[in-house]
Amino acid sequence: xxxxAGVAAESAGExxxxxxxxxxxxxxxxxxxxxxxxxxxxxxxxxxxxGPELNRAGALVVVCEAALPDGTWKDVLDYxxxxxxxxxxxxxxxxxxDCLWMEVLNNGxxxxxxxxxxxxxxxxxxxxxxxxxxxxxxxxVRANA
Numbered sequence: 484x485x486x487x488a489g490v491a492a493e494s495a496g497e498x499x500x501x502x503x504x505x506x507x508x509x510x511x512x513x514x515x516x517x518x519x520x521x522x523x524x525x526x527x528x529x530x531x532x533x534g535p536e537l538n539r540a541g542a543l544v545v546v547c548e549a550a551l552p553d554g555t556w557k558d559v560l561d562y563x564x565x566x567x568x569x570x571x572x573x574x575x576x577x578x579x580x581d582c583l584w585m586e587v588l589n590n591g592x593x594x595x596x597x598x599x600x601x602x603x604x605x606x607x608x609x610x611x612x613x614x615x616x617x618x619x620x621x622x623x624v625r626a627n628a
Contacts, residue, residue: 498523499613502570504533504559505548509575509598513546516602517609530554530562537562542570544612546596549576549583560592571612575600 499522503510506528517524525542527533529552536542547559556574563572571593576583579597587595593612596605 499544499609500525500542501544501546501609502527502533502536502542503546503575504528504530505551505575507548507550507577509548509577509596509600510546512598512600513575513596513605516600516605519602520606528552530558533559534562537566537570543616544573544593544609545570546573546575546609549574556587556592557590560590564591568616571616573608573612 499520501517501522502525503513503517504527510526514524514526525536527536531553533545533547537545545559545563547556549556551558556572560572563569572591573593574583574587574595575598576595577598579595584595587593593615594608596608
């Protein structure tokens with residue numbers, strides 16, 4: 484089996500834990516991609532379900548759909564920003580454009596992934612977000628640039 488690009492993020496010996504929030508096709512695509520790695524992928528269908536995982540401080544990177552059954556990515560970002568340390572939040576969108584990307588960044592989000600997802604790009608963005616969370620990476624890398 485081919486080693487996924489994102490596995491390099493585990494080089495410090497810490498397992499990468501990603502919390503994916505949502506129930507739509509974006510999240511299913513991401514779970515399928517991440518399922519081929521050694522990363523731990525936690526799943527929550529809504530912000531309410533995500534709360535316990537976020538409070539447990541186990542999620543090092545959060546990926547959420549732009550729209551959730553009980554809120555939006557802004558609600559996830561607000562919730563995550565109250566944690567110490569605050570995990571980086573990446574927004575997954577069926578249609579990512581410059582306006583969404585700017586809005587996410589201006590509100591404190593880490594990045595945006597737009598469909599169709601490219602495996603290498605997903606692992607690159609999430610790896611850099613994880614490294615940033617640990618304090619050893621550049622602030623942001625634009626997806627699909």
